[in-house]
Amino acid sequence: MEKKRAVLNDNASMVAQCHHGILQDELRARTGPQNIDVLDFSTRLNPMGNIFQYQDILDLHDLIGTARTLTGQYPDNRYLEFRDAAAGFIGKGLTSSNIIPGSGVCEIIRLVLGCTLEKRDIVLIPFPSPPEYSRHSNLFGARVILLPPHELLLADDKILSSAKVVLLSNPGDLGGRLIPSKELRSFAKRCAKNRTLLIIDESCIELSDPSQTLAGHILDNDFVVVLRSITHAFAIPGLNAAYAAASKKMAQLFNNARLPWSIGAFADVLCTAVLNVEGGVNSRYLKDSRELIHSQRDYLIERIGRIHGFSPRPSDANYLLVELKDLFMDSHTLTRNLAAKGFLIKDCSDLFQAGKQFVRISVHAQEDNETLLRTIGEVLTETSKEDARERLEVTIGNAAAxxxxxxxxxxxxxxxxxxxxxxxxxxxxxxxxxxxxxxxxxxxxxxxxxxxxxxxxxxxxxxxxxxxxxxxxxxxxxxxxxxxxxxxxxxxxxx
Structure with a gap:
């Protein structure tokens, strides 16, 4: 019997669906998007809140009015104003010719990998990292090699030359540690020497230390692409827009290959205004955000560290990784029990070695942080009672035997x-x-x-x-x- 030809290639057939967060998706499926009353500690959004609600520095209604007049026409696919704003926001001598716009960081990662990877190419990724990095690489038939961050940065030329791409985040997506720019500059030069493309995801660097960006070192290096998110820095996940910075030569090639009109009129107008905010990365909004994050991160680390079984890791970002040591419940149970009370945290254990239990908790304003801490206490107490009841039944059963x-x-x-x-x-x-x-x-x-x-x-x-x-x-x-x-x-x- 003749074998039927598959519609999808092997790579596409193996890729799993992407979720922002499984618990969040399940809650939305059950209750509908308008009926969820939760505090979401699973994301990496700016705890200062939506920039449009901050001290009236931007008039949202006027911006929406402007965008509304543009909805009847195709956007200008060059996105000139958006690219000018992005270059000015970063500074470092960048111009619009260095900017690649896109609807999100994931779209730009897929664009860059699609333009560079061929089947059986090697992609080096630090371990642990977001599953999207491996997922996008596998889609193009690449082979992913995971290395601990310190080993990756110290990889010798033989390893670097064998890889087509290195993909990492700074600060680290899960742990929040920031790699100093001096260390990354040295690594970027070695990547260029070995003709290995270095992709750095700086989605949350504005909320950590924007002075450590590598964006200023792309001007004379064709082997570095720096990704930036507007969503995280300004807490506007409902607007799909992001951008990358690369040398003029590489930016032109990626702009030729990217999807046209991927940023709609509303996101274009609103995000351009956000990037044009006075002060750029050192605007009053972002400086206040970093101060809030610093104080509340220290507060969370100290308070969570006092809970038996919780071991928070040091962080330089607006989120922290917490190892669950000697806790009587696993990360999956803790995550679900907190979600049942309206608090979402990110279960990260699947991204670590077997037996390791980790969750990621984002930094919020102090009132929300205190509410989360109280709820963790309630969950631990209630689960202890349930566990005690189960053990009581075992005790009675053993006595009967x-x-x-x-x-x-x-x-x-x-x-x-x-x-x-x-x-x-x-x-x-x-x-x-x-x-x-x-x-x-x-x-x-x-x-x-x-x-x-x-x-x-x-x-x-x-x-x-x-x-x-x-x-x-x-x-x-x-x-x-x-x-x-x-x-x-x-x-x-x-x-």
Missing amino acids: GSVPASRGTCQYYPCHFWGQDCTFCFCPFYACEDERTGGKWIIGSSGNKVWSCENCTYIHQSRLSRQILDILMEEGDTEDNIKKAWDLVIKPLI
Whole structure:
């Protein structure tokens, strides 16, 4: 039987669909785009908020009126005003001839890779990086090699010469660390020497330290392309526009190859005005944004670091990577439980080695940050209760089978109350009883919210009492009713 010819090539068939965030997409699918009331800590948007809402420095209504008059005609595909504004915004001696416009950073990455890659070419990408980098490279049949950032920057000429492209972000998309421009300049010269194209995604550099840009070093280097996002710096994800900077020779080639009219009239007019804001990268809006980010990033790192199981990594950007160490839930569960309460964070564990648990949390204004911290505390408490209930059922089941451990000397927390304690119940079935006569009390937890502490209550770990409680819990009937009965008959008379 004759084999049918495939419609898609092998590369396109292997590429997965791109999502801004799976949880966000699922929420929109369930509730509709107008009905989601969430605080989104999963993005990398400027926490200062939409530039059009900042101190009236731009008149949005006038700009919309101007754009409305242009909707009946094709845009000028040269985008001359937009390119002039982008060059002026960066400075560094750039002109409009150095600018490549596009509807977004991803579109420009695909444009540049499409113009440079051939099947089986090698692309070097730091590990970890956004999955879009590998996805776009694979689409053109390239082979992706992942290297730790420090190894990539120190790669010898043999490795660099074997690669067609190096694609990295600065600051790093996941971790937020900023590579100093001096270090990148040296690396860029080595890439040029080996005729390897260096693509640097500077989507959030305006929110970190714009003086560390490599954009000023493209003028005499045909092997560097610098990407810039308008979305992140100005918190306007609803407007599709971005740009790249390259030498005049390379910019002309990419402009010849790019999709025509990819920026619509509204995005063209509004984003051109944004890029023309007085002061450019050092406008009042961006300087205030960086000050906010610096103070709130330090605040978040300090507060999150006090939560048991949370280990935030140092960051130079408006987001930070948090490793979940010794936490009783994985990153997927934490992300979903927070989303159920209207808080979105980014689950990054799939981008790391097996067993590593990471989430990325963006910096917001202090009120929102405090609300997130309180909600993390609530999620941990509620999940602890659910876990305790599951363990209670296991304890009852083990007792019915005739095997209940009286002590757990192998437990890393033993003894959590006193030596020789009875560990039949690792989690108290009465938690949180909220009765301070037991020795328990309310404390302020590391996440900033009130937590019921059982540190000074030992009833549940006294062998005689634990046996009495277990006997009652094993009786027929509803578990909740039996817990209340055990409290009334065993604990209440003692307090």
